[in-house]
Amino acid sequence: MRPKGRIYIYAGGGPCNRNRFTVGTVEDLGAEGLTPTEGMALHFWCGDADDQGNDDPLLFEGTIHFDLVKRYWYALIDEGSFRHLSDDNE
Numbered sequence: 001m002r003p004k005g006r007i008y009i010y011a012g013g014g015p016c017n018r019n020r021f022t023v024g025t026v027e028d029l030g031a032e033g034l035t036p037t038e039g040m041a042l043h044f045w046c047g048d049a050d051d052q053g054n055d056d057p058l059l060f061e062g063t064i065h066f067d068l069v070k071r072y073w074y075a076l077i078d079e080g081s082f083r084h085l086s087d088d089n090e
Contacts, residue, residue: 018074
């Protein structure tokens with residue numbers, strides 16, 4: 001279940017907090033009609049659940065970048081932007 005206007009990325013962080021694009025990221029970019037560009041700000045999501053086990057996606061913001069040496073896209077997440085979908089509905 002993808003929240004409208006959101007792009008999937010696993011927010012687990014990688015080396016230097018670089019959250020690499022996954023197949024889901026690329027699929028969501030396509031579904032939103034977006035082509036990644038350096039420094040683009042995006043609204044992200046990843047799967048999560050509430051205390052009762054119900055789906056409650058984690059929402060957050062970030063910017064995307066391309067590593068010219070290693071040749072991959074990644075996102076830098078704004079650590080202060082994390083919230084759950086249910087928080088937006090309160």
